[in-house]
Amino acid sequence: MEDYLKKIFQERKDLSEEDKILIEKAYSFAEEAHKGQMKGKKPFFIHPATVGLRLAEWGQDSKIISAGLLHDTVEDTKVKLSEIKKEFGEKIAFYVDGMSWSKKKVNGKMIEDYEGLFKKFLEHVKQDPTIAIIKAGDMFRAEPKDVEKFVNILKEKGLWEGFQKMINWRFRGFWLPFFREIGFNKLVEQVERGRTRFVEEKNVKVKLYDYIPKEDLEEIKTKINGIKGLEALR
Template identity: 40%
Template sequence: MVRLTNILEKVKGYHPRADTDLINKAYVYASRMHDGQMRKSGDDYFIHPVSVADIIADMQLDASSVCAALLHDVVEDCEVSLPEVKTVFGEEVAFLVDGVTKLGKVNFASREDRQAESFRKMLVAMARDIRVLLVKLADRLDNMRTLEHMSTPAQERIARETIEIYAPLAGRLGIQWLKAELE
């Protein structure tokens, strides 16, 4: 499992003056919010946001992006509101988290309608800040790495989305290693 110290060392390596206190704060906060949650694999859920943050650090993104990676599921999966994220971590981190967060308690006629609206939301946010897409791509990559724990229909749906949407986006951004692993 990736540790916070690994992520902080990576970030300091490419951005010596990065706000590592903010990253540490996001790590502790996300750990507390995800406490007791499990992945379908049976692993502690918190492994996922830490892995996503590690991928973001590999991309050499800023501290706000690493924080957003750590916090990307707290609004969606925990009892945390976006205004709370904004109060605790600031507007920039909250914007990134919001851009990655799937639509919540809105009723849609179908899964496809919900998915289309979630993509629309992400694309609008991405137009303002490409880091939204980079966090989403890192999230998808980590989910693909653990896909074997999902049902066969879910595996097929997620793999199809990845091949049709996420891998081409990574390619268009020139992140060939990410595109290759997503494929």
């Protein structure tokens, strides 16, 4: 596996020793937490490592880079939020919490609560808009090299219907409208090229405004506009 930590430090030669120690600790913690997990044929840890690298490329500080590395630990491993808070402090734990799925009990089973996540994410963004940059790093992915093959694999695994619903309900209904509102137009274009363009737009209801008024989004956009290094997103 590529040495993403080395790449992060190469990208951010201006980091202090204290910053480097924090990022290295977060990198090692996340790598160990995700040990043995796979995403397709690749180690799952490549994803959070890539998110951390993107955040470094976008000039973000050590806490945001560390949160990017850790953003899936609570959601996808046995790590508790209290552990993140103990090891990395309240601010990084705040970021990780805002990036982690809410869950609810349905028919005796715990399932992902998308609406709960949307509400929690927006509450976190209103407190600190930089969490939107971490989410942007999470969503910024290369488009499939072979779209037809990608779609066929989803169909063979019985995942195509669920993928279409995810695109129309979560992406077109919430994430893309949110990122348009805060001015991350390049991110929206990249997602549309990479994940939504081969899914028919069907039964789409924009739910973003059910959770947050326009004036709050304008305030978030104003704060984010003051953050440098985000040309890749705007």
